[in-house]
Amino acid sequence: MNSEAKTNKEWPGWYYEIKAYERPRLRAAAVQILNSFIPYFVLLGLMVYTVKKEYSYFVTLAVAAVAAGFMVRIFIIFHDCTHLSFFESKRANRIVGYIAGIVTLTAFDDWQWCHGRHHTTAGDLDRQGVGAIGVMTVDEYSKASKWKRLGYRFARNPLVLFGLAPSALFILSQRFTKGPSLRQRKSVIITNVSILIIAAAASFAIGFGTVLKVVLPVMMIAETIGVWLFYIQHNFAGMYWAHHDEVDKMRVALEGSSFYNLPGVLRWFTGNIGYHNLHHVRTHIPNYNLRRCYESTPALNNIKGLTIRGSLKSLKLHLWDEERRQLVGFAAAN
Numbered sequence: 001m002n003s004e005a006k007t008n009k010e011w012p013g014w015y016y017e018i019k020a021y022e023r024p025r026l027r028a029a030a031v032q033i034l035n036s037f038i039p040y041f042v043l044l045g046l047m048v049y050t051v052k053k054e055y056s057y058f059v060t061l062a063v064a065a066v067a068a069g070f071m072v073r074i075f076i077i078f079h080d081c082t083h084l085s086f087f088e089s090k091r092a093n094r095i096v097g098y099i100a101g102i103v104t105l106t107a108f109d110d111w112q113w114c115h116g117r118h119h120t121t122a123g124d125l126d127r128q129g130v131g132a133i134g135v136m137t138v139d140e141y142s143k144a145s146k147w148k149r150l151g152y153r154f155a156r157n158p159l160v161l162f163g164l165a166p167s168a169l170f171i172l173s174q175r176f177t178k179g180p181s182l183r184q185r186k187s188v189i190i191t192n193v194s195i196l197i198i199a200a201a202a203s204f205a206i207g208f209g210t211v212l213k214v215v216l217p218v219m220m221i222a223e224t225i226g227v228w229l230f231y232i233q234h235n236f237a238g239m240y241w242a243h244h245d246e247v248d249k250m251r252v253a254l255e256g257s258s259f260y261n262l263p264g265v266l267r268w269f270t271g272n273i274g275y276h277n278l279h280h281v282r283t284h285i286p287n288y289n290l291r292r293c294y295e296s297t298p299a300l301n302n303i304k305g306l307t308i309r310g311s312l313k314s315l316k317l318h319l320w321d322e323e324r325r326q327l328v329g330f331a332a333a334n
Contacts, residue, residue: 021293040070068221069269076271082112109187113179123252126244166223253280261305
C-alpha cells in the first residue's frame with residue numbers, strides 16, 4: 001500500500017482511481033496559453049484604439065468586460081502553475097506562472113505559499129486566516145465588541161466585498177509579502193518591478209491617461225469576478241465547516257467546496273474552476289482535465305451543483321451556526 005493510501009484510509013476507492021487525471025497534457029496546456037494570452041492582448045490593443053480614436057468610452061468598457069474574462073482565464077493558468085499541475089516540468093510551471101502572475105498582478109511564490117495555506121486550512125474554523133475569506137460563528141459574533149461586529153458587517157457588505165476589496169487586494173495587498181521566506185519576498189519584488197517597468201513603457205508609448213483608461217476597468221472587472229468565485233467556492237448554503245480536531249478532509253473537499261455549475265461559456269472563461277470540490281479532492285488535476293474527471297466519476301455525478309441564481313442566496317449568509325451546522329444570516333445572532 002502506498003503512503004497516500006496509508007494516510008487517507010478513510011477515503012473512498014475512486015479517490016485513488018482519479019489520480020490518473022493529474023497527468024498534465026502539453027497540447028492542452030499550449031492551446032490554453034494561446035487562446036488566453038493572445039486574445040487578451042489583442043483586446044487590450046483594441047481598447048487602446050478605441051481610446052485614441054475617441055470612441056464613446058462605453059465601447060471601451062464593453063471590450064474591457066470581455067478582456068476581463070480572459071484575465072480571469074489567465075489567472076486560472078497561474079493558479080494551476082502554482083500547484084505545479086499545468087505542465088509536467090516544474091520549471092515550465094514557474095516560468096509561465098511568473099508571466100501569468102505579472103499579468104494578473106500576483107507574485108508567484110508568495111501566492112503559492114498563501115494558496116497552500118488555504119488548502120491546508122479550508123473548512124477549519126480554528127485555522128482561518130491567510131488565503132481565505134474568514135467566517136465568524138454565531139457565538140463569536142454575539143460575544144464580539146460593537147466595533148468588531150461593525151467591522152465584520154462592513155467587510156461582508158457586498159459593495160465592500162466585491163467592490164472595494166478586490167482592488168485593495170490585487171492593487172495594494174499583493175504588492176507586499178505574506179510568506180515567511182526570502183523566496184516569497186523575491187517573487188513579490190520581481191513581480192512589482194516588472195509591473196512598474198511595463199507600466200512605465202506603456203505610459204511612454206501611449207500616454208499614462210490611456211493606460212489608466214484601458215487597464216483599470218479590465219482589472220476591476222476581473223478582480224471582482226475572481227473574488228466572487230473564491231467567495232462562492234467556500235460560502236454557500238449546505239457547506240461544511242468544523243473545528244480543527246473534528247475536520248474530515250473528504251467532507252471539506254466535497255461539502256466545504258462548491259460545484260458551481262456554470263453555463264459553458266462562463267465555464268470556459270473560468271477554466272473549470274467551478275469544479276472546485278474536485279479540485280480540493282485532487283489539487284494536482286489541471287483545469288483542462290477537471291471536467292473529464294468529474295463526468296467520468298459516478299460518485300461525483302450525484303452532487304447537486306450550485307446555479308448562478310442559487311449562488312446569489314449566499315449573500316445573505318454570514319455566520320456559522322455551530323448548533324445547526326450551517327451558515328446563517330446576521331439575524332440568527334440577535
